[in-house]
Amino acid sequence: MTDQKDIRNFSIIAHIDHGKSTLADRFIQTCGGLTEREMSAQVLDSMDIERERGITIKAQSVTLHYQAKDGKTYQLNLIDTPGHVDFSYEVSRSLAACEGALLVVDAAQGVEAQSVANCYTAIEQGLEVIPVLNKIDLPSAEPERVCAEIEEIIGVPADEALRISAKTGLGVDDLLEQLVAKVPPPKGDPNAPLQALIIDSWFDNYLGVVSLVRVVNGSIQRKQKVVLMSTGKSHLVDKLGVFTPKSLNQEVLNTGEVGFVIAGIKDIFGAPVGDTITATDHPCETPLPGFQQVQPRVFAGLFPVESDDYENLREALNKLHLNDAALQYEPETSQALGFGFRCGFLGMLHMEIIQERLEREYDLDLITTAPTVVYEILKSDGSTIEIDNPSKLPPPNEVAEIREPIIEANILVPQDYLGNVMTLCIEKRGVQKRMQFMGGQVSVSFELPLSEVVLDFFDRLKSVSRGFASFDYEFLRFQEAPLLKLDILINGERVDALSLIVHRDISQSRGRDLVEKMRDLIPRQMYEVAIQAAIGAKIIARSSVKAMRKNVLAKCYGGDISRKRKLLEKQKAGKKRMKQVGKIDIPQEAFLAVLRVNKDS
Amino acid sequence: MTSHPPLGLYIHIPWCVRKCPYCDFNSHRAEGSLKERAYVKALLLDLDEEIPFIEGRPIETVFFGGGTPSLLSGEAIEAILSGVRSRLNLLNDAEVTLEANPGTLDEGKFEAFHVAGVNRLSIGVQSFDAAHLQKLGRIHGPSEALEAFRRARSVGFESINVDLMFGLPDQTLEEALMDVQTALRLSPTHISYYQLTLEPNTLFHKYPPRLPGDEKTWMIQEAAQDLLAEAGYSQYEVSAYSRTGKECRHNQHIWEFGDYIGIGAGAHGKISHPEAGIFTRTAKIKHPEHYMKATEEGKSLGSRVKIDKKDLPFEFLMNALRLRSGFQESLFEERTGLSINVLEPLLSQSVDEGLMIRDQGRIHCSLTGFHFLDTILQRFLP
Numbered sequence: 001m002t003d004q005k006d007i008r009n010f011s012i013i014a015h016i017d018h019g020k021s022t023l024a025d026r027f028i029q030t031c032g033g034l035t036e037r038e039m040s041a042q043v044l045d046s047m048d049i050e051r052e053r054g055i056t057i058k059a060q061s062v063t064l065h066y067q068a069k070d071g072k073t074y075q076l077n078l079i080d081t082p083g084h085v086d087f088s089y090e091v092s093r094s095l096a097a098c099e100g101a102l103l104v105v106d107a108a109q110g111v112e113a114q115s116v117a118n119c120y121t122a123i124e125q126g127l128e129v130i131p132v133l134n135k136i137d138l139p140s141a142e143p144e145r146v147c148a149e150i151e152e153i154i155g156v157p158a159d160e161a162l163r164i165s166a167k168t169g170l171g172v173d174d175l176l177e178q179l180v181a182k183v184p185p186p187k188g189d190p191n192a193p194l195q196a197l198i199i200d201s202w203f204d205n206y207l208g209v210v211s212l213v214r215v216v217n218g219s220i221q222r223k224q225k226v227v228l229m230s231t232g233k234s235h236l237v238d239k240l241g242v243f244t245p246k247s248l249n250q251e252v253l254n255t256g257e258v259g260f261v262i263a264g265i266k267d268i269f270g271a272p273v274g275d276t277i278t279a280t281d282h283p284c285e286t287p288l289p290g291f292q293q294v295q296p297r298v299f300a301g302l303f304p305v306e307s308d309d310y311e312n313l314r315e316a317l318n319k320l321h322l323n324d325a326a327l328q329y330e331p332e333t334s335q336a337l338g339f340g341f342r343c344g345f346l347g348m349l350h351m352e353i354i355q356e357r358l359e360r361e362y363d364l365d366l367i368t369t370a371p372t373v374v375y376e377i378l379k380s381d382g383s384t385i386e387i388d389n390p391s392k393l394p395p396p397n398e399v400a401e402i403r404e405p406i407i408e409a410n411i412l413v414p415q416d417y418l419g420n421v422m423t424l425c426i427e428k429r430g431v432q433k434r435m436q437f438m439g440g441q442v443s444v445s446f447e448l449p450l451s452e453v454v455l456d457f458f459d460r461l462k463s464v465s466r467g468f469a470s471f472d473y474e475f476l477r478f479q480e481a482p483l484l485k486l487d488i489l490i491n492g493e494r495v496d497a498l499s500l501i502v503h504r505d506i507s508q509s510r511g512r513d514l515v516e517k518m519r520d521l522i523p524r525q526m527y528e529v530a531i532q533a534a535i536g537a538k539i540i541a542r543s544s545v546k547a548m549r550k551n552v553l554a555k556c557y558g559g560d561i562s563r564k565r566k567l568l569e570k571q572k573a574g575k576k577r578m579k580q581v582g583k584i585d586i587p588q589e590a591f592l593a594v595l596r597v598n599k600d601s
Numbered sequence: 602m603t604s605h606p607p608l609g610l611y612i613h614i615p616w617c618v619r620k621c622p623y624c625d626f627n628s629h630r631a632e633g634s635l636k637e638r639a640y641v642k643a644l645l646l647d648l649d650e651e652i653p654f655i656e657g658r659p660i661e662t663v664f665f666g667g668g669t670p671s672l673l674s675g676e677a678i679e680a681i682l683s684g685v686r687s688r689l690n691l692l693n694d695a696e697v698t699l700e701a702n703p704g705t706l707d708e709g710k711f712e713a714f715h716v717a718g719v720n721r722l723s724i725g726v727q728s729f730d731a732a733h734l735q736k737l738g739r740i741h742g743p744s745e746a747l748e749a750f751r752r753a754r755s756v757g758f759e760s761i762n763v764d765l766m767f768g769l770p771d772q773t774l775e776e777a778l779m780d781v782q783t784a785l786r787l788s789p790t791h792i793s794y795y796q797l798t799l800e801p802n803t804l805f806h807k808y809p810p811r812l813p814g815d816e817k818t819w820m821i822q823e824a825a826q827d828l829l830a831e832a833g834y835s836q837y838e839v840s841a842y843s844r845t846g847k848e849c850r851h852n853q854h855i856w857e858f859g860d861y862i863g864i865g866a867g868a869h870g871k872i873s874h875p876e877a878g879i880f881t882r883t884a885k886i887k888h889p890e891h892y893m894k895a896t897e898e899g900k901s902l903g904s905r906v907k908i909d910k911k912d913l914p915f916e917f918l919m920n921a922l923r924l925r926s927g928f929q930e931s932l933f934e935e936r937t938g939l940s941i942n943v944l945e946p947l948l949s950q951s952v953d954e955g956l957m958i959r960d961q962g963r964i965h966c967s968l969t970g971f972h973f974l975d976t977i978l979q980r981f982l983p
Contacts, residue, residue: 524815526973549819550972554795554840560869561882561916565982568919572979 002065002075005185007256009077009214011094011127013119014104015112015470019134023104023166024062024078028245030172031064031076060200061097061212061258063242068180076179077242077258079199081118091118092125093273093291097199097214097258100128100183102175103156107133107141107163110441111149112470113412119154128183131158132175137165145440152438153412186256193284194218194226196253196261196277203319207239209265212258213277216288219254225280226263229287230272234280235263269318273325296328296344297405297475298351298371298454299388301497302358303340305365305579310339316362317341320354327354332389336495336581337367342389345371348454367579369497370594373450376403376478391496393485396536402501403478405450408433410443411461413469418442420464428452429503447476451501455595486511488518489532489539495581500594512541513597521590524548529584606859606873606936608655609662609851610689612644612681613865614670615889618704621738622804623797627867627887628668636893637677643896645684647864647885650902652688654872654881655862659690662851663697665719671701675713682718696721696760696850703749704741711749712756721760721849722753723793729783730776733769736810737797750787760847762791767825768818769797770810777821778828785832790847794825795840839923839974856920857928858936866892878938880908911983913937914944918981922974927958927965947980 014020064076081094095101101122105111122129131150133143143163150158162178164171196213204210213220220226224237241249242259253259265271274290304313317329328344345351351371358364374388378401387393393402409430413421415437421444425432430446437443448457453473461469484507488498502510511533518531522545529545553564578585589596616631617624663685665678678699685691698721699714711722726746728734734742741749753761763784767777784792796818799806813821826836834842838856841849855861855871863870867887873880885903886892895902908916917937921928930941941948941964948964951957956970956977970977 526969526976548973549815550822551976552839552972552974554798560884561871561919562884564919565915568975568979568982571975572982575979 001252001254002073002257004188004190004254004256006072007075007077007185008100008180008183009079009098009186009256009258010100010102010179010183011079011081011098011122012102012104013081013091013115013122013129014134015106015109015115018104018106018109018112018115019166020104023102023134023164023172024080026166026169026172027064027076027078027176028062030169030176031066060245061243062245063248063257063259064244066176066180069177074180075257076176079258092121093199095122095125095127096197096291098122098127099186100130100179102179103129103131103150103154104134104166105131105146105150107136107143107146108138109468110142110146110414111153111412113410113472114470116154116410116412117472119156123156129156130178130182131156131161133161133163134166136163137168137170149438149441153441153443188215188217188255190217190219190255192217193282194220194277194279195284195288196220197288197290198271198273198275198277199258201271201273201322203322207262209262209267209271209322211261211263211271211277213253213261214258215253215255217255217284218279218282219252220261220277220279221252222250226261226277227280227283228265228271229276229278231270231275233270235265235270237261237263269322272322291325295475296326296346297450298345298347298373300343300345300351300371301332301334301337301340301369301389302329302343302355303334303337303367303369303497303579305367307338309364312362313341313358313364313366316358316364317343319362320357324354326350334369334391334497336493336497337369337579340367344388348458367497367588367591369591370500371454372500373405373454375405375483375501377401378403390485390499390501393501401480402483403480404483406447406476406479407450407453407473408445408476409448409453409471409473410445411469411471412441412443413465414441417465417468418444421461421469424457424460424464428457448473449479449481449503450475484535486514487534488514489530489534490581490584490586491527491530492532493582494534495586497591507535508540510594510597511535514593515541515543517593517597518590519543519545521593521596522584522586525585526551527583604935605656605658605875606857607661607854608658609664609854609859609861610660610685611851611861611863611865611868611870612663612665612670613863613868613885614640614665614667614673615866615887615892616672617667617669618672618702618740619738620804623737623800625800625803626668629889631669631672635672636889637673639893640889641677641680641684643893644681644864645688646896647902648685648688648862651862651864651870651872651883655689657690658860659692660685660862661692661695662854663691663695664851665699667700669702669705669725670699671705671710671714675710675717678714678719679717698723698760698762698849698851700725701749701753702741703745704739706745706749706752711752711758715756715758720758721762722758723762723764723791723849724749724753725764726750726784727764727766728769728780730780733772733776736770737766738804747787750789760791761789762793762849763787763789764793764795766795766797767821768813770812772813772821774817774821774824778824781825781828785828785834791841791843791849792829792834793841794829796822835925837925839971853924856924857932858917858920873936875935875938880913880937882906882908909983910939913939915978915981915983918944919978922966922977925965925971927963930962930964933964944981951977951980 012020060080062078066074066076068074079094079097081091103119147158162171162175164175195217196215198211198213200212201209222237225234227234239249239262240253276287278284304310321327326346329341332340332342355368374386377385380398380400425446428448430448433445435444482504483501484504486500486502487494515531515533522529525548528547531543532539533541578587615627615629617628619630697719699719700723702725729743731742765780799809829842836842837848860872861870863883866889868885870883883905886895933941952959955967958965958967
């Protein structure tokens, strides 16, 4: 058992690609958590999607034992944090379990906006922030400039910032020493009643709910009866332990420690993130503060391609919601797409990840409608409503005002690309607020309509700045704007799932672009497909996909039936992710055509 | 319910002078001298292994396919057919077809085939246009094709099929119709008229030639079909046109979900045992060398797999709906042992949509359905 004062709980704050996972791997290796062979892959990102995309989505932890130069062995608990702007909420959760954070900055690229935002969160939560310059082995490394940026932009002294290379291992020992010396041990009373904060929960098909907890006060033991304060339900602790990163069962988790708890909870709402676990016989009086509820900003409909999958989709969403409180959903019915769910996401990446997880982990074929934001509608009768779905916009005579959400975007960009970024922001109806030159970078802030940001802003920002610009945003207010509903008709039928709300000034061109893009995305089929864009009763653009002449294979392969069958199966598989609207098969991409309108034109 | 369907014999000859860039059949370049005698021996050993599964049923059709069966000598074909006769009951009026490449005709070969018992020739003409033949990588020119047909007639072949392709690289409507008209002047009993498609694992797939677009190909098809119909060739299958009563019986049986023994490298077969409710598909080792070696060493020649009951309706439709006149409901029940109702609700849906027609116990595609056969079949995929 580790003495409480020898425990160090910390996170790594880093922008994507600045080397967080590599550094975590290096720590694990240094502390002997895994053999060389097991180190073959980066281990901390456990979901397939995380590994493939090189980003970390969910909090994970790893417990390491580090023998320091003072002769003592310290228990280091590294709690992982996501690096993407969409997941700032997850970051605050992870940081709540820590006393310190390593701010890892790429010594060649410099500070990026998301790291700034996450670092502010860490400072607000009272964490000791230790700046580190990584990738110092790169020829393009500019440690002096980057140190100046850290001090100027983030306001953290960087004179003692270590210069390391997680890749080669250079400076990693010194970093661990600095970590032990600077990060304070966890506070908390080992004799007080148990209070354990649920940092994360996920559902395992064999074990039920698995929760990652930080023991704030007291201790939690195997075979102990515990109560979840939000549900009031009692459970017996079956298993607890730590990740090393392999899961290692233990008998007890003491004050200040971080580990997993499995208490036979089969109900996926049984252990919500932010909840407090206490002891049944000696309960604490009040729950820990938990986490603030996050507001989803981007909404889209998710519909199963096969209507039979509706209940499976509900079940899958329930499970994902368990460790992703930011994911919201409620049933939605579309004339075109049938039964599905209106889902709220933190941002576009969050939406893509949820969709991918549903398809990959739950084997569902889904149609996602174009993302939209929440609009505030002032009705003619003086009442206001919020709509998260363009098809719910009341008829024009009942609408006095449509108000759209405005955000403040904080962008960090090297001076060379400032012009491009400004042009982009203005194109997106942005209003410049502040600009500050610091080091080689410029910090510029714009007020932008969120609807413009969710579409393709992030991708465009990256492309106009060759990947160097980064940004972070926060919601400011709803603001009136001349907005219209644009409808799409397929063979004369209005397809509710394709409606969108657009600014009046671009409505004509958006309608034309959309119709053209959809013509390219809808494959030729047995029937001609007429595509129209309309505002109210007025058709503003039209196009069509000609009918296919035939679809039949000329040959029959001399009695070898398997060949032809494979071809047919392949064709049929291509129809997955297509939804039949009337007699027409519409592919998933066509529902998201609006996202692609500006991209390749 | 328990009667056997008609039985055919398919014999695969896996060699060609050279491989055509569009061909994805099991064919191999013939290098040096053909191991003809060894292959004949292997075929008969292969056939010996099939005999126990045939239960004495007569053979109604034989089909030499390839590759290029006409690469074999008359003696080899003679040896194969007498081997078949000595082992099985080959009916006197059996249809015996051989696929011939106009570029492989030595003097006297057709006559030898005819004497050996081949009574139907299928000539792989593909086009009568020298430039197109060259682009298709064919080893013959227009004059060889015409000469092959003339010789076939002169040695007494009455039933002759001409294979033609359309939608060839850069082909114009006029060129395509010229091919059809040339074929019609020869007055064959049967014309196979099929569209060139780029198949995976072919040279054309890797380096696609410029094909006429969908619209132009469609125009060619419609105009060619009109010409064929005017000349008295009726379309009885997606790519097959014939004079009345001159349909290819062997293929007709396959499309009607009949049985066929498949011998030779890469040959496929289908044998039913309706009394036991068992339907099997066979596939032989593809590479000729490996195939021959396996026969010599008495090793397994390939696979024999039971068709899953759930696959039967689809497999039946995949064949039978290719026929313009479709099938009798009773034939479906006879050949699959299943009730016609297993096709519901998809059958009714397709009828309602105007893609299929169900009329007095017969089921077939509508004209639209016939053009969208693959769309229909996809629905019936198990």
